[in-house]
Amino acid sequence: MGFGARLPTTSSNLARQPDAQVCFGAKLREWAVCHDGVVSDAERAVAGLARLAAATDGGERREPQARMAAAVAEAIDRGRHLLVQAGTGTGQSWAYLVPAILAGRRTVVATATKALQDQLAGKDLPFLQAHLDHPFEFAVLKGRSNYACRQRIAELTGD
Numbered sequence: 001m002g003f004g005a006r007l008p009t010t011s012s013n014l015a016r017q018p019d020a021q022v023c024f025g026a027k028l029r030e031w032a033v034c035h036d037g038v039v040s041d042a043e044r045a046v047a048g049l050a051r052l053a054a055a056t057d058g059g060e061r062r063e064p065q066a067r068m069a070a071a072v073a074e075a076i077d078r079g080r081h082l083l084v085q086a087g088t089g090t091g092q093s094w095a096y097l098v099p100a101i102l103a104g105r106r107t108v109v110a111t112a113t114k115a116l117q118d119q120l121a122g123k124d125l126p127f128l129q130a131h132l133d134h135p136f137e138f139a140v141l142k143g144r145s146n147y148a149c150r151q152r153i154a155e156l157t158g159d
Helices: 011-016 041-055 063-078 092-103 114-131 150-157
Strands: 020-025 030-035
Touching (some): 041 063
């Protein structure tokens, strides 16, 4: 399936899993399959993505995004590292943010560019706060090279 993660069961193959039952997550307002009455973190993440897609104009379910979110959720749950390579248009930001938020653990997201940092802080995270029905807080931290101090200004101006 990719990323080493098991995807949640869909209604189309539910009949092939006699031990599975359909559960409703009130917070996510999305159907998910659970085993023994427990919805896995991966299934919650994928259900959350489906709910977000429905809340987005023209939103659609993206299979690679769902697989990545399931893998991220499993890695968080198991305390393991995960390396994922995903192409443009996969929806990587939501695929790692949603499982991290739903896990309820403090998470650090390091970005390679200020543009991505601005996208996360200005667009993605506020949207998730409004539509995920799982309260969380976030803060933007920038490295010291993004601030000016008297010494750095003196070095740059030659004073």
